[in-house]
Amino acid sequence: MHYISRLLKSLAIFLALAGGCTGAAGAAEIRVLSAGAIEPGLKAAAAAFEKQTGHGVRITFNTAPELRKRMAGPSDFDVVIAPPAVVTDLAAASRLAEVRANVGRVGxxxxxxxxxxxxxxxxxxxxxxxxxxxxxxxxxxxxxxxxxxxxxxxxxxxxxxxxxxxxxxxxxxxxxxxxxxxxxxxxxxxxxxxxxxxxxxxxxxxxxxxxxQNYTSYTAAPLASSRQPALAQEFVVFLSSAVAKPLFVAAGVTD
Missing domain, CATH: 3.40.190.10 (Periplasmic binding protein-like II)
Incomplete structure (x- = not known):
C-alpha cells in the first residue's frame, strides 16, 4: 500500500514537471529587425504582445541604410519593419511573406x-x-x-x-x-x-x-525565411491592432 502511495506521488510529481516543461517549450521567441525611428512605440507594443501571448520578442534597431545592408544577405530575423521602399525591394526579391501591417508614420x-x-x-x-x-x-x-x-x-x-x-x-x-x-x-x-x-x-x-514637413511611413512584414512563420505573422497583425495602435500614437507614431 505504501509502495502504491509512493508510486502515485512520484507520478504526480513527474506529471507536474512534465507540464511545466511543456509550458516552457511552448514559449517561442521571434527576432525583429526594425528602423530606429519607431523604437519607443515598438518596444511598448512588443511588451504588450509578450504579455498577451507569453512569447518573446527580441528587437534589433538600425537606420534604413544599415537595415538594407543587414538584409542584403541571409538573415535569421523573423520580421522586418522598414520604410515602404525597403519593403518593396525585399518583396521583389521574394524575401517576405504576404502579410503586411502599416505601423504608422513619423515626422x-x-x-x-x-x-x-x-x-x-x-x-x-x-x-x-x-x-x-x-x-x-x-x-x-x-x-x-x-x-x-x-x-x-x-x-x-x-x-x-x-x-x-x-x-x-x-x-x-x-x-x-x-x-x-x-x-x-x-x-x-x-x-x-x-x-x-x-x-x-x-x-x-x-x-x-x-x-x-516630411513623413516616413513604416511597414511590418514577416520574412519568408522565418523560423517561426505563424508567430511572426501573429506579431505583424498585432502591430496594427486596437491594443498596439495607441501605444504607437503615445510614442509619436501616427497613422
Whole structure:
C-alpha cells in the first residue's frame, strides 16, 4: 500500500514537471529587425504582445541604410519593419511573406538642448532664418538627413550652412551632440527620437512647418525565411491592432 502511495506521488510529481516543461517549450521567441525611428512605440507594443501571448520578442534597431545592408544577405530575423521602399525591394526579391501591417508614420522635428532660447520654426521663412542664425546644424545620414539635404538646397542656404553642419550615422548620436552643445546648436531628427531624450536634457521645439514637413511611413512584414512563420505573422497583425495602435500614437507614431 505504501509502495502504491509512493508510486502515485512520484507520478504526480513527474506529471507536474512534465507540464511545466511543456509550458516552457511552448514559449517561442521571434527576432525583429526594425528602423530606429519607431523604437519607443515598438518596444511598448512588443511588451504588450509578450504579455498577451507569453512569447518573446527580441528587437534589433538600425537606420534604413544599415537595415538594407543587414538584409542584403541571409538573415535569421523573423520580421522586418522598414520604410515602404525597403519593403518593396525585399518583396521583389521574394524575401517576405504576404502579410503586411502599416505601423504608422513619423515626422521630422527640431530639437535644442534644455534651457537655451527656442528658435522660431513656425513658418518656412522663420525656420530658414533660424538655420542661418544657428551656430551649427546637426542631423543624420539616414532618411531624415537625406531629406534635410534636399530641404537646405530648396531653401537656397546649403552653401551658407555647409561649414557648420555636422552629420552622424544615426539619430542617437545627433541627440547626444545637441545635449552636449555649448552654443546655439539645432538638431533635426524623427520626433519619436527627440521625445526619447526629453528627460536627458533635450527639448522638442516642434515639428517642421507643415509646408516642408516630411513623413516616413513604416511597414511590418514577416520574412519568408522565418523560423517561426505563424508567430511572426501573429506579431505583424498585432502591430496594427486596437491594443498596439495607441501605444504607437503615445510614442509619436501616427497613422
Amino acid at each position: 521630422v522635428g527640431v530639437a535644442v538642448r534644455e534651457g537655451v532660447p527656442l528658435p522660431d520654426v513656425a513658418s518656412v521663412q522663420a525656420l530658414r532664418a533660424s538655420m542661418l542664425a544657428a551656430d551649427s546644424l546637426v542631423f543624420n545620414r539616414a532618411s531624415t538627413g537625406i531629406y534635410l539635404e534636399g530641404l537646405l538646397q530648396k531653401m537656397d542656404i546649403n552653401a551658407q550652412v555647409e561649414g557648420k553642419t555636422t552629420r552622424y550615422s544615426d539619430g542617437a548620436a545627433v541627440m547626444e551632440h545637441v545635449i552636449r552643445g555649448k552654443g546655439r546648436e539645432i538638431g533635426f531628427g524623427a520626433t519619436t527620437e527627440i521625445l526619447l531624450y526629453r528627460d536627458k536634457g533635450l527639448k522638442l521645439v516642434g515639428p517642421l512647418p507643415a509646408d516642408v
